[in-house]
Each structure stands twice: as structure tokens, then as C-alpha cells.
Amino acid sequence: MIAEWFGRIGNFSLTLLIVAVYGLLVGAFIERTIAKVQGRIGIPYRQPFINILKTFVKRTAVMHGIMFYLGPVFRLAGGIGTLAFIPVIYGSETFGNFSFAGDLFLVIYFMFFGQLGMALGAGESGHPYSAIGIARGLSQMTAYEVPFALAIISIVIQYDTLSITEIVAAQQGGWQNWTLFTNWVATLAAMLAFLGMTGYSPFDIFLAPQEIPIGPPTEFHSAYLSFLQTNRALFGATKLVLFMNLFFGGATGWVELMIKTLAIYMVAIVVGVAFPRFRVDQSIRFFFKIPTLVGIFSIIYVQMMFTS
Amino acid sequence: MKKTPDTNTTLENAGLSPEDQLLFSNARPRAYEPYPIKAIEDFANWARANSLWILAFGTGCCSIELRPLMTARFDASRFGVAGRPTPRQSSVFIIGGYVSVKTLKRIVRSYEQMQGPKFIIALGSCPANGGMYFDSYNTINQFDLYLPVDLYVTGCMPRPEALLGAILELQDDIKAGKCDGANRYVEHFDEYKANQKKVIKDWNMPDYNW
Numbered sequence: 001m002i003a004e005w006f007g008r009i010g011n012f013s014l015t016l017l018i019v020a021v022y023g024l025l026v027g028a029f030i031e032r033t034i035a036k037v038q039g040r041i042g043i044p045y046r047q048p049f050i051n052i053l054k055t056f057v058k059r060t061a062v063m064h065g066i067m068f069y070l071g072p073v074f075r076l077a078g079g080i081g082t083l084a085f086i087p088v089i090y091g092s093e094t095f096g097n098f099s100f101a102g103d104l105f106l107v108i109y110f111m112f113f114g115q116l117g118m119a120l121g122a123g124e125s126g127h128p129y130s131a132i133g134i135a136r137g138l139s140q141m142t143a144y145e146v147p148f149a150l151a152i153i154s155i156v157i158q159y160d161t162l163s164i165t166e167i168v169a170a171q172q173g174g175w176q177n178w179t180l181f182t183n184w185v186a187t188l189a190a191m192l193a194f195l196g197m198t199g200y201s202p203f204d205i206f207l208a209p210q211e212i213p214i215g216p217p218t219e220f221h222s223a224y225l226s227f228l229q230t231n232r233a234l235f236g237a238t239k240l241v242l243f244m245n246l247f248f249g250g251a252t253g254w255v256e257l258m259i260k261t262l263a264i265y266m267v268a269i270v271v272g273v274a275f276p277r278f279r280v281d282q283s284i285r286f287f288f289k290i291p292t293l294v295g296i297f298s299i300i301y302v303q304m305m306f307t308s
Numbered sequence: 309m310k311k312t313p314d315t316n317t318t319l320e321n322a323g324l325s326p327e328d329q330l331l332f333s334n335a336r337p338r339a340y341e342p343y344p345i346k347a348i349e350d351f352a353n354w355a356r357a358n359s360l361w362i363l364a365f366g367t368g369c370c371s372i373e374l375r376p377l378m379t380a381r382f383d384a385s386r387f388g389v390a391g392r393p394t395p396r397q398s399s400v401f402i403i404g405g406y407v408s409v410k411t412l413k414r415i416v417r418s419y420e421q422m423q424g425p426k427f428i429i430a431l432g433s434c435p436a437n438g439g440m441y442f443d444s445y446n447t448i449n450q451f452d453l454y455l456p457v458d459l460y461v462t463g464c465m466p467r468p469e470a471l472l473g474a475i476l477e478l479q480d481d482i483k484a485g486k487c488d489g490a491n492r493y494v495e496h497f498d499e500y501k502a503n504q505k506k507v508i509k510d511w512n513m514p515d516y517n518w
Contacts, residue, residue: 039380047359047388054359054399057352059340059424059490062396062518213393221396221423 011094012084016234018254019083019241023233024048026240026262030269037273048233052226061222064125071121072220072227078114079235082107086242089257090168090250102162107242108152114235115141118216118228125219133215136280137206143287144196144203150295151190154302155246158183164242168250178249183305185298187247191267192291194243196283198236198265200272205280240264323511332514339491340424349485356399356425357482358388360475363398365418368405370432370465382468389475395421400478403457405465406434406441407448413508419455420517424490427458427482429474436460453503456489456496 028045035042063069085103089095119138122130156162158179159170171177180187196203207215217228240261244251248264251257278286318334343349366374377384378391392398395418407415419426430451433439438449451457458481461474481487493500497516505511 035383035385040383041386042383043385043388050355050359050388053352053355055397057355058399061423214397217397218394219396225397 008098012097015088015095015097016080016083019088019237020230020234022258023235023237024052026237026265027233029262030265033269034273048229052229055221055226055229056223058222061224064219067120067124068219069121069224071118071124072224072231074117074121075114076227076231076234078110078112078117079231079238081110081113082235082242083238085110085164086238086245087165087168087250088241089254090165090172090245090252092252096165099163099165103164104152104156104162104167107164108149111239112141112145114231122216122219127219129213129218130216133206133208133218136208137216139280140196140203140206140283140287143284144193144291147189147287147291147295148193148197150292151186151193151298152246154186154189154295154298155179155183157299158186158302158306164245168245171249175249179247180249183298183302185294185301189291189295189298190243190247192294193287194239194264195268195271196287197239198268198272200268202271202275202278203283204272205277205283208277236265237261319515321514323513323515333516333518334514335516335518337420337494337497337516339494342485350483353483353485357479360387360389360400360427360479361392361398362389362400362402363395363418363422364391364393365395365401365414366404367407367411367415368403368432368434370434371402371404373431373465373468373471374402374404376468377471382472384472384475387472387475387479395419396423398422399426400475401426401428402471403428403430403435403451405432406439406444407451408444408446409448409507409509410446412448412454412504413510413513416455416504416508417513417517425482425487426490427478427487428455428489429459429461429471429478430457431461431466431471431474433462433464436462439464448507454500454507456492456500458487458489 025045025048028043028048031047032042032045084098085100085106087096087099115137119134122134155167159167161167161170167179171179171182175181199207217225220228241257243264244257244260248260251260317336319336321329321332321334324332343352362374366372374391376382377389389400399422401415401419401422403415419428430436434441434447435451435457438444438447441447442449448454459474459478461470463470478487501515
């Protein structure tokens, strides 16, 4: 029993390492792609790793209080916790993680958890721009969670299960079984929410580098920042894996995972480079209009199509 | 990492009102020694050199040279250079041209909020000797009296190539462990403060901006 648990924790650590490294490499790849579009060479692939290392070996750090210290820890715990309950590779004993019957609920909770921890931490830093960034970030999060939750409810009704593994299993046997094709309405609602989740343009008002210096993490520096950078890569890759599992048929190998997640990420990037930034009231109004309506329609659609 | 013991534990913060003094830290900054094992310190210095985050604070006209540095023609991001809008996260402060007394106050505030190791590149002739503003009533002539400078790039104004060359040279110096401005500032803290207070008349901030 104990040996089995140690084995699973060891397997999860391996998954964690691969996903974090993959997330950092994807980040560098996207940066380089955007640079090429702008006629630049762009950062080297090792740059995200060096950045994390550099912030970690900074000689000084200022502490603003216990919650400031715990903010990045909660954020990273949220990222690791989210990954822990998502089966990364379908049908793999090693990369199945701690997936269980109700993991979808827990994953959605964990996605909130990190952001709330971060909000408390950044709030204690006392910097006004952090507070503005958090107010904007949390309002936007509340808005995009609505279509996302509706899409989740829709596919839960469709597959009649709360287990991510079973949702992936139901999509096996060819591309025509993916949620993208069986329930395109829910996929559309979720992908619109995904744009808000990734924080690229037009939904990057809470970071807003030019007006409120990078928003919530304004005061975070040194090792705190290295935690946040690690989590940014890890959590980004985890969200991609979750979307791939729920809507794009999951993956049975790492190559399939990389192709699919990169394709999903490209949606956010293409929209991001093509559109200017929304103000926070505009982005909230946007999410409460079309994506929410699409989400509601997805539930009606799934009731018509899949329940008799 | 070992910290040097404090010589004098608190600062006066005389520029603040008694109520405000309660709100600000009066601790003195401390000098930090490198890692005891040389290989680790060299590795850390390699990382610091290859990830230079510039504080996006243009202090004068030479800051205009920073824009072409980041865009397609010169693209400094391939050397690990990036802009950071907050001093907490930046490691390089490029003094872009002339420094008026009013700006010096903000420069000091921003520099002290940066986390060490931190580096200063003084761009243009003005921070070195006053340049064309040498006899101005509100411009300081020699910048390294007020903050420790690691590298000067002279010219009026220097081309982006010169600035890019300076950044590469700074990287070499950091890798060689020669850029120790933050510690130099702490070791000569009282002299630097005395110089700053000599020119900044409305000193209404703490003596060290933590």
C-alpha cells in the first residue's frame, strides 16, 4: 500500500517535471513565433529557465507579511493541485496522476484556489496597482467562469460522468467522437472562456504592463517571482491539457499531447495578436453576452441531442 | 549566503514627520557576500548576466535609444534583455541622459527598491560630466557621486549599437563577478546619502526606500 503510494507520487513528480518543462518551452516557442512575426529573432529557448534561475538566486528580498509570502506558495499549490487530478496521458499508468471519479469538480476548484491565494498575497503587498490588478483580474475571472462552468455542465450531462478519465474514454475511437464535433456548442463556449483564462489580448487588462505595471505581481520579486514564473508555465500547460482532455479527445502519447495543446494555445495567440485590449467593463459585458448565451444554448443543445 | 553584521542598526528618517516615521522601515541596507563555493557563484552570475531586466524608466532624452534596442532592427531580447515596468523585478537601471535634481530623487527611490544584485548603465555624456547641461542650475554633473555606476556609454546621444555593446560588456563583467554596485552602495551608504541630500532639498522620503 505504502509502496504503491510512493510509486504514484514518484510518477506524479515525473509528470510535473515534464509538464513544467514543456510549459516553459511552449512559452519560449510562442515568444519566438511572435518575434518572427515582428521581424525579430526572439529569445533563446533557454531564456525562461534562466529567468527563473536568476530570480531565484537574487541576493535580497523584501517581505511584506505572511500572506505576501504565502501568495506565490498558494499559486504554485493551485497549479500543482490542478495537474495532480488531471490524467495527462490517457490509458497510461505512469501519467494518469490521481484521477478519480469526481476529479472534474476538484480541478475546477483548484483552478480558483491559486488565483484567490494570489489575490490575498498581492493584496498584502499594499501596492495600489496590485489592488487594481486583482480587482480587474477577479472580476474578469468571475465573468469567464460563467461560460466555462456552463460548458462543463453541458459535457457532464452529455457523458453522464464527473470523471475526466471517463470523459476522455468516451471520446476515443476517431476524431468524430471528440467533444469538438459531438458538442461543438459547449466547445465554443469553453474556448471563448479560454481566451479570458490565458490572459492574452483582448483580455489582458488585469496585467496591463503599460498602465498598471503588470498588475497583481507588481511587488513580487526574487524567489517569490520565480515561484510565480514556474507556476505560470505549469498552470498554462495544465489548462491546455485539461481543455485537450475535455474537448479534443485527450492524448494517448506525448507527441499527440504536444501537437494538440500547441494547436489549442495557438487559438489564444492568434486572437491575441489580432485584437486590441478590452477595458475590464467591456470584457465582463462580453463574457456575459455571447459566451454565456452560447453556454446556455449548449445545455439546451445537449438536452435535445443526448437525453431522450 | 552570509550577511555582513550591521554596524549601525537604524536610520534616522529625519525627512519624515513623526507619524510617517511609524509607517516606514528604518533598517539599514546590508551588504551581501557571494556564495561560498565559487562554481555556484559563477553559475549564478551566468544566469544574472543572461537575464538582464531593464527598468522601464526613461530619465532623459537618451532613453529614446531604448526603443530601437527592443524592436526589429537591434532586438536585444536575443541576449536575454527584457523591459520590466516595476523596479522590484528589474536588475538593470539605464540612466538615459541628463539627470535633473527632481529626477534624481525618483531615480534614488527606484534604485533602492530594486533587488540586488543590481546594475547601472549611465547612457550619454550628461551623467558622466554634465554634457551640454554642465552649467544648468537644476542638473547634476557627475552621476556616480549619488549612485554606483557599473558602466558608462558616452556620446550625445550614443547609437543603439553602443548601448548594445555596453550591455554585452556588462554581461562579461557580471560573469567575471566584477559588478558589485549594490554592495558598493551599501558600504559607502553614508557618503552617497550625504551627496544626495546635498542636492535634493525637499527630502520627504525615508533614508532608504525598502
